[in-house]
Amino acid sequence: MAGPDSGENKLGGPIQHGGNLGRARKLFPQAPEPWIDLSTGINPHSYPYSPIPANVFARLPEPVSLEGLKAVAAHAYGAPSAAHLAAGPGTQILLPIVAGLLDGWSPLAKTLSGLPAISPTRGEKTRGSHSSQSELGRSARLSPPPWGEGGEGFLPEADERPRTSEGADGTHSTKPRRIAAVLSPTYAEHARAARMAGFSVTETDDLETLAAADLAVIVNPNNPTGRIVPKADLLALADVMRAKGGLLIVDEAFMDVSEAESVANAVDAGGLVVLRSFGKFYGMAGLRLGFALAHPDIITRIEERLGPWAVSGPALHVASEALADTAWQQAMRKTLKAEATRLDAALASAGLAVLGGTSLFRLVRDPRAQALYRHLGEHGILTRRFEERPDDLRIGLPEADGRARLEAALKTF
Missing domain, CATH: 3.40.640.10 (Type I PLP-dependent aspartate aminotransferase-like (Major domain))
Incomplete structure (x- = not known):
């Protein structure tokens, strides 16, 4: 049994991870730009940090x-x-x-x-x-x-x-x-x-x-x-x-x-x-x-x-x-929970069952998972598939602009 990011040899060769948009562009050369990367489970709302002083980079x-x-x-x-x-x-x-x-x-x-x-x-x-x-x-x-x-x-x-x-x-x-x-x-x-x-x-x-x-x-x-x-x-x-x-x-x-x-x-x-x-x-x-x-x-x-x-x-x-920044953290937890619930609804509308996940990603299990991966890829949306479990697909949260594209792509699946 291999882990979900498998592809490695037993002594530690290369492992295929999410986030490889260069590879996705080769797989789907006709896909529209910009790509939406939902393959990593990373919060699409980055923390709004204050400006970094120049000497922080210099020293x-x-x-x-x-x-x-x-x-x-x-x-x-x-x-x-x-x-x-x-x-x-x-x-x-x-x-x-x-x-x-x-x-x-x-x-x-x-x-x-x-x-x-x-x-x-x-x-x-x-x-x-x-x-x-x-x-x-x-x-x-x-x-x-x-x-x-x-x-x-x-x-x-x-x-x-x-x-x-x-x-x-x-x-x-x-x-x-x-x-x-x-x-x-x-x-x-x-x-x-x-x-x-x-x-x-x-x-x-x-x-x-x-x-x-x-x-x-x-x-x-x-x-x-x-x-x-x-x-x-x-x-x-x-x-x-x-x-x-x-x-x-x-x-x-x-x-x-x-x-x-x-x-x-x-x-x-x-x-x-x-x-x-x-x-x-x-x-x-x-x-x-x-x-x-x-x-x-x-x-x-x-x-x-x-x-x-x-x-x-x-x-x-x-x-x-x-x-x-505890205020940002508390507000973000609520935001992510609401957006994950909306993602659940979009997946359900396409007849897809959510097996599990967190507020940062959902795991879909469906016999059509590989077809869904290709369908979304053709629409410029990268998700995470698992070669050893072909019925599973992990989908991260899209940001506001990407949500409309994802929901539209799911409606045509």
Whole structure:
């Protein structure tokens, strides 16, 4: 089973993502301009940032500016403190760094276990380790999964794990190869990053399989299904991973539209890393900015790998302003929810069933999905198809001008 952005080889070759208008123009050379890109799930309403001073472009980023951004971001995302947060040039860069914290070829990393117990944060009640297995047992299998039953992804027994394995660089190791489990189907970069770190990767819809792995990865809300794993289950899984020196990565790239299930305030316990993307909710993916939230000891290791000036001056300027603008954030959540509802109505009028999604995108499942992809492409509208699931199509929110074109194209489908 491959992730929705598949197309990669098992050792991390190129992955086909959304947003490739150059490729779309080659596929549909007669399509009208300008193209409407609905393939990425990025907010069409970019944050209206204030003018950026010229010296921000001319000078290297100041450490004080980075510390200021970290403080604002920690508050916005609910992290215990700025020391629990690292900023980097997009979660695409942070993901392999985090996966690499647990060497896929070595014994369980002792530095990620034995961290202090979580302290209550923002009204969170103190959790004990007694809940770990019971919470997982209560809803171990995400049933019924919206993408259907069956498929690959169950861990082999311990004695079945390969003792001699080939790493991403072609070298061989005689150490036990460690297991990374990714809750799937989802964004393909997570499995790719784990493979590049030396893990044997399994993709599953089962929380107990995740708990049995050395590295567990969950995208929450999920891309492209929009499925949300309850916060209680994530915290229980984090307890399990921490107790054995493992690591849970929760990618909350689309959590800005609804913060209720975020586990960002629980990272101080260790065994948990939360990733947050700036570009999606704020409509500024080109700025390339993302955050990792974790125990300060883990953050130190991430920042060592990032090196100096990992975030550009313009990104520091814009994000510090946007993340502090709670009025814009609250208004935008309402706007996106209303526009997603309107998109649902347009899709329903074309006889298309919405399987899931978030306020930034919808996932359609229909036997005509490939035909719809071509039909919209011929009208200069790019959506996201999935070769391994040909009945699925992800459609992002259009801006005002694009909405009329999308609705008109759907009426002729």
